[in-house]
Amino acid sequence: MIRHVVLFRFEDSFTPSIEHDWRAGLDGLVGHVPGLRSLSVGRDLSGQARSWDCTIVADFDTAADVAGYAGHPLHTPLIALSSPHTRQIASVDFDVPEPATTHAEQRKGRVHGKIAIVTGGSGDLGSACVRLLAREGAVVVSLDVTPPAEPWHEPGITSLELDITDPEQVERAVARVLETVGVPDILVNAAGIIGRAAPSHESTLAEFDRIFNVNVKGTWLMTKYVVPAMIAASRGSIVNFSSIHGITGGRSVPLYHATKGAVRLLTKSDAATYGEHGIRVNSIHPGSMNTRMSRTAADMSAVGPEAYYRQLVEGNPLRRQGEPDEIAYGVLYLASDESRFSTGSELVIDGGYTAV
Numbered sequence: 001m002i003r004h005v006v007l008f009r010f011e012d013s014f015t016p017s018i019e020h021d022w023r024a025g026l027d028g029l030v031g032h033v034p035g036l037r038s039l040s041v042g043r044d045l046s047g048q049a050r051s052w053d054c055t056i057v058a059d060f061d062t063a064a065d066v067a068g069y070a071g072h073p074l075h076t077p078l079i080a081l082s083s084p085h086t087r088q089i090a091s092v093d094f095d096v097p098e099p100a101t102t103h104a105e106q107r108k109g110r111v112h113g114k115i116a117i118v119t120g121g122s123g124d125l126g127s128a129c130v131r132l133l134a135r136e137g138a139v140v141v142s143l144d145v146t147p148p149a150e151p152w153h154e155p156g157i158t159s160l161e162l163d164i165t166d167p168e169q170v171e172r173a174v175a176r177v178l179e180t181v182g183v184p185d186i187l188v189n190a191a192g193i194i195g196r197a198a199p200s201h202e203s204t205l206a207e208f209d210r211i212f213n214v215n216v217k218g219t220w221l222m223t224k225y226v227v228p229a230m231i232a233a234s235r236g237s238i239v240n241f242s243s244i245h246g247i248t249g250g251r252s253v254p255l256y257h258a259t260k261g262a263v264r265l266l267t268k269s270d271a272a273t274y275g276e277h278g279i280r281v282n283s284i285h286p287g288s289m290n291t292r293m294s295r296t297a298a299d300m301s302a303v304g305p306e307a308y309y310r311q312l313v314e315g316n317p318l319r320r321q322g323e324p325d326e327i328a329y330g331v332l333y334l335a336s337d338e339s340r341f342s343t344g345s346e347l348v349i350d351g352g353y354t355a356v
């Protein structure tokens, strides 16, 4: 491995916004420059001053890759972007012996270095997403109207309390994430409620407003306030929680089905609009999961919880309920670059329920 170390001097004030663009540009080089394994800034640039010295340390597979990097089209504009008064002072290459690492040490997470917001992060499915995204290398901000039931054990997780139906709270929370953590690469809209079981003619106006406010307006508000920063960064992956009940109808919770159908089509419409900005929007459709929400649905069912489960599971090709991690892995796929050609799509994870 060749370690390429460059010393720059910035002879102008280096503002936080220049630093942000500059760091984002540097991050973008990994994956685009052949042979570039990793790249880091060698000293902290935060603060204000007239002159800065800064090292960039980049690890390459071979010496030929280093030469390719210097001639790479992204290289020069990046340096110029920082300031018209930027000078390269020195550059040195070391031949670094390959460290003896295990496979586990070499493996980077599937969303390594990304920033994720997850709403409903205190819930059963949302918390499984928060944990898995963090385990796979993302910095995660969990947003929920209730605090998490227990402290997070994984590193890199912050919790913020907010009500996603309140535009001011959403705007403030997103601004705080932008200031303190950075531009989100990932937005997972998992917050949702199921509401009371009642046919349409027996549901109340208050119930209608409440469930549409949380499930539809909340998802839209989060999108509304997160998307401008994603557009500016020309990247993003939004995963909206619909349900199998956003695809099929059902007798017990018609308003819930209506909200999940709305989320499904908001997803496709936003995918159509934001694709040109590099933002992907997909929906996830869990079937019956082993969660509090599904236990509530069973308890509310007109046929009683036992018959409700029997109906669900007997009709299911896989003959069981799903576990939260089985949804979180779907979210991880849609959130990560592995799904980079998927947008406007719906990922059904339901044990085959909607297939038969």
Ligand SMILES: NC(=O)c1ccc[n+]([C@@H]2O[C@H](COP(=O)([O-])OP(=O)(O)OC[C@H]3O[C@@H](n4cnc5c(N)ncnc54)[C@H](O)[C@@H]3O)[C@@H](O)[C@H]2O)c1
Pocket: 119, 120, 121, 122, 123, 124, 125, 126, 143, 144, 145, 146, 162, 163, 164, 165, 189, 190, 191, 192, 193, 194, 214, 218, 241, 242, 243, 244, 285, 286, 287, 288, 289, 290, 291, 292, 293, 294
């Ligand atoms: N559990 C299932 O079987 C199932 C099936 C299909 C789809 N879903 C969907 O998956 C998502 C997560 O479901 P879950 O099972 O984890 O439910 P859950 O009740 O465990 O979690 C939902 C979370 O949303 C939060 N929330 C509710 N209203 C909010 C608001 N106004 N502002 C901020 N946060 C709010 C709650 O506090 C809770 O922590 C929901 O959108 C749900 O509709 C669940």
